[in-house]
Amino acid sequence: MTNIKTKVSKVIQAKTMPDKPDLKYLFEPRSIALIGASHHEDKIGYKILGNIVSSKYPGKIYPINPDGGEILGQKVYKTIDEIKGEIDLVTIVIPAQYVFDAVKSCSNKGVKFLSIITSGFSEIGNSQQEKEIVNYANEHGMRVLGPNIFGIYSARAPVNATFGPPDIKSGSVAILTQSGALGIAMIGKTRVENIGLSSIISIGNKSDIDESDLLEYLVMDDATKVIMMYIEGVKNGERFVRILKQITPKKPVIVIKSGRSKKGATAAASHTGSLAGDDNIFSDIMKQCGVIRAESIQEAIDWSKYLALSNPPKGENSIIITNGGGIGVLATDACEKYNVTLYDDLETMKKIFSDAVPEFGSMKNPIDLTGQAKFEDYQRSLNAAFNDDDIHSVICLGCEAAALDTEKLFTFIEEAISNSKPIKPIVLSFFGGARTEKEIAFYKPRNIPVFSDVYEAVSCLGTLYKNYRNLQYRVDTIDQPASAETKSDTVLIENIINKVRLDKRNFLFSYEGMEIMKMAGIAVPRTGLAHNIEEAIRCAEEIKYPVVMKIVSRDILHKSDAGGVVLHLDNKEEVIDAYQAIIHNCRRYNPYARIEGIEVSEMAASGTETIIGARRDGSFGPIVMFGLGGIYVEVMKDVAFRAFPFSRKEANNMVSQIKSYPLLLGVRGEKRKDIDGIIDVIVKVGEILYEHKDISDIEVNPLITYEEGKGVKAIDARIILTRLNESQFGQAKTEEEK
Ligand code: ACO
Numbered sequence: 001m002t003n004i005k006t007k008v009s010k011v012i013q014a015k016t017m018p019d020k021p022d023l024k025y026l027f028e029p030r031s032i033a034l035i036g037a038s039h040h041e042d043k044i045g046y047k048i049l050g051n052i053v054s055s056k057y058p059g060k061i062y063p064i065n066p067d068g069g070e071i072l073g074q075k076v077y078k079t080i081d082e083i084k085g086e087i088d089l090v091t092i093v094i095p096a097q098y099v100f101d102a103v104k105s106c107s108n109k110g111v112k113f114l115s116i117i118t119s120g121f122s123e124i125g126n127s128q129q130e131k132e133i134v135n136y137a138n139e140h141g142m143r144v145l146g147p148n149i150f151g152i153y154s155a156r157a158p159v160n161a162t163f164g165p166p167d168i169k170s171g172s173v174a175i176l177t178q179s180g181a182l183g184i185a186m187i188g189k190t191r192v193e194n195i196g197l198s199s200i201i202s203i204g205n206k207s208d209i210d211e212s213d214l215l216e217y218l219v220m221d222d223a224t225k226v227i228m229m230y231i232e233g234v235k236n237g238e239r240f241v242r243i244l245k246q247i248t249p250k251k252p253v254i255v256i257k258s259g260r261s262k263k264g265a266t267a268a269a270s271h272t273g274s275l276a277g278d279d280n281i282f283s284d285i286m287k288q289c290g291v292i293r294a295e296s297i298q299e300a301i302d303w304s305k306y307l308a309l310s311n312p313p314k315g316e317n318s319i320i321i322t323n324g325g326g327i328g329v330l331a332t333d334a335c336e337k338y339n340v341t342l343y344d345d346l347e348t349m350k351k352i353f354s355d356a357v358p359e360f361g362s363m364k365n366p367i368d369l370t371g372q373a374k375f376e377d378y379q380r381s382l383n384a385a386f387n388d389d390d391i392h393s394v395i396c397l398g399c400e401a402a403a404l405d406t407e408k409l410f411t412f413i414e415e416a417i418s419n420s421k422p423i424k425p426i427v428l429s430f431f432g433g434a435r436t437e438k439e440i441a442f443y444k445p446r447n448i449p450v451f452s453d454v455y456e457a458v459s460c461l462g463t464l465y466k467n468y469r470n471l472q473y474r475v476d477t478i479d480q481p482a483s484a485e486t487k488s489d490t491v492l493i494e495n496i497i498n499k500v501r502l503d504k505r506n507f508l509f510s511y512e513g514m515e516i517m518k519m520a521g522i523a524v525p526r527t528g529l530a531h532n533i534e535e536a537i538r539c540a541e542e543i544k545y546p547v548v549m550k551i552v553s554r555d556i557l558h559k560s561d562a563g564g565v566v567l568h569l570d571n572k573e574e575v576i577d578a579y580q581a582i583i584h585n586c587r588r589y590n591p592y593a594r595i596e597g598i599e600v601s602e603m604a605a606s607g608t609e610t611i612i613g614a615r616r617d618g619s620f621g622p623i624v625m626f627g628l629g630g631i632y633v634e635v636m637k638d639v640a641f642r643a644f645p646f647s648r649k650e651a652n653n654m655v656s657q658i659k660s661y662p663l664l665l666g667v668r669g670e671k672r673k674d675i676d677g678i679i680d681v682i683v684k685v686g687e688i689l690y691e692h693k694d695i696s697d698i699e700v701n702p703l704i705t706y707e708e709g710k711g712v713k714a715i716d717a718r719i720i721l722t723r724l725n726e727s728q729f730g731q732a733k734t735e736e737e738k
Contacts, residue, residue: 045093497695546603616689678712
């Protein structure tokens with residue numbers, strides 16, 4: 001009865017919930033009201049109005065303040081009801097306790113978006129009121145940005161409805177930030193670095209609108225070439241992953257995620273109420289989505305700027321031109337770190353650079369013009385590199401030297417970049433004293449990609465290549481979920497889960513887990529369940545010796561610790577002894593343990609032990625983990641994660657990502673292991689978890705991997721179900737009821 005009631009109310013709710021407004025009206029509002037427009041210059045409500053006015057916003061502006069009058073030449077309305085016509089965006093900047101009433105006052109003015117600047121909601125534990133505000137807003141066709149934000153700047157409108165700096169340069173980088181203060185600082189920083197923004201939006205507590213919503217708009221926005229995000233925690237990770245996978249084949253997404261360390265994660269929780277999640281999982285899933293992860297804000301800013309301004313490369317061949325051997329070697333190291341491929345065709349390089357490099361210089365890559373190189377030597381070499389089709393990008397380096405006029409060189413590059421003829425990607429790094437530093441400080445904001453640190457310069461080029469490869473790679477891997485032929489027998493699996501529920505358990509016995517593996521088409525050892533010695537002997541003889549015996553008890557989770565596992569049993573006598581020993585040990589370990597029986601299984605041949613896990617992650621939903629067994633997973637933590645669903649190709653990436661991958665390829669004369677077999681199991685385990693919402697965790701440990709072509713075998717499978725409360729247990733259906 002309750003179920004029917006809930007269903008009916010859901011239908012009614014679904015019918016009465018108004019459509020969500022188009023995000024276009026958040027980025028391109030035709031009218032803006034400001035509840036809390038202040039008469040006092042030192043208040044945020046004054047500053048925001050000032051920014052809206054000075055950003056030359058072409059739409060209608062409605063400042064609202066109970067005192068009425070005029071602020072910054074704008075007529076002030078005493079209440080929202082005095083305003084005629086609809087309002088697309090309402091910015092709210094009044095103390096928290098008055099916000100809900102203000103939201104209610106917007107409900108019959110056709111308001112589409114609310115940008116709630118005010119702090120004092122879920123970030124300090126006041127989640128209830130935040131929820132009430134969002135529910136009310138959504139029920140009345142409004143969506144909420146924030147609360148606890150600095151607002152939104154959009155170059156499209158244009159409008160600066162933030163309380164950050166007033167002068168934002170328009171351009172092609174979009175920034176989404178969970179931290180308001182950092183976002184405001186980023187506005188200042190981008191101005192100093194002369195980076196143009198298509199938008200900057202603060203998402204704060206993301207009570208309603210989150211980064212996924214905004215990304216859906218930004219992917220369609222032609223003005224946005226690069227998206228940069230600062231995030232502290234992911235809420236609806238499955239949707240986030242889906243959207244990122246759609247965006248990254250079209251435009252680069254650069255992410256800075258804080259809360260990597262334990263203490264950082266705690267700080268994130270109290271800043272915007274975010275759960276930072278496991279950083280390794282986040283990193284791997286971003287990799288899977290083609291997202292570029294930056295370590296620091298400076299890195300993210302440098303990369304965003306470079307990606308926004310640089311032409312895409314046409315190939316992988318990069319060349320280093322330098323006047324110093326040492327800095328050339330440093331750049332070579334940096335190229336390895338950031339995956340920049342150095343061109344190494346000596347014959348062709350000789351042809352290209354023979355006229356440009358002095359006799360005593362080097363035409364190997366790095367091209368060394370030597371310490372006496374003048375501007376003209378650089379000019380000749382750069383022109384040679386720019387004009388040859390075999391060279392696709394250039395790293396131009398220099399140490400401050402009397403002979404070299406860097407100002408001339410930077411001006412030459414500035415002209416080449418701003419020439420109508422698009423040049424190849426180039427980065428520069430110059431190292432020296434006051435003169436060099438001054439020139440870098442002068443030319444960098446003029447959009448010359450020059451850095452004093454070689455690694456910073458090469459990292460920009462490496463990021464450009466990451467995106468270049470990403471675009472090529474991602475074209476053919478957009479989420480083709482596991483193929484249909486890998487589908488497991490879902491009805492039979494559901495039957496096992498139902499039986500476990502009826503038995504009031506949240507976990508499956510090992511033999512039940514193995515049944516599920518078998519139904520999914522995963523090879524497992526032959527197994528039987530014995531309830532007495534005779535049955536154990538019969539099982540062993542059917543399976544054929546040698547066999548393994550393990551206790552089956554809901555009260556004994558760690559079977560080996562209880563003395564509940566015996567391996568290498570070669571005959572009937574050993575089976576009898578093992579049976580008695582297991583029962584004895586387990587009784588001593590836990591006299592009250594309920595013993596379901598003893599599992600008898602084929603003793604699998606040894607091979608390379610791997611582990612495959614899958615679980616429902618709080619942030620990302622179904623995720624799958626892979627690693628090599630034993631010390632590799634326990635000590636080295638050498639594991640890879642991916643969000644499910646994913647393609648076989650992605651599963652292959654996951655396997656080859658671990659550091660111990662060479663062991664699977666075969667070392668010291670060993671043959672390659674059955675990597676295809678591992679990939680099969682990864683995909684199948686992911687699919688079982690994905691399809692069966694009752695399952696919360698699966699661990700196949702070990703999955704023994706044999707030589708290529710000889711397959712894999714799951715030796716044990718632990719499966720845990722999602723927790724139900726006492727009353728839900730009885731709801732599992734019996735065979736007859738179905
Ligand atoms: N309708 C219209 N106007 C109203 C209403 C209302 N219901 N209620 C109050 N006002 C007016 C007030 O009269 C006042 O106008 P006045 O200055 O002309 O007298 C104005 O709105 C502001 O109200 P105050 O009570 O003075 O509030 P104050 O400006 O001190 O603070 C604020 C409001 C800024 C929203 C504050 O409560 C707050 O949350 N501050 C933190 C904001 C923040 O940091 N957000 C996160 C940003 S991200 C980051 O970290 C940088």
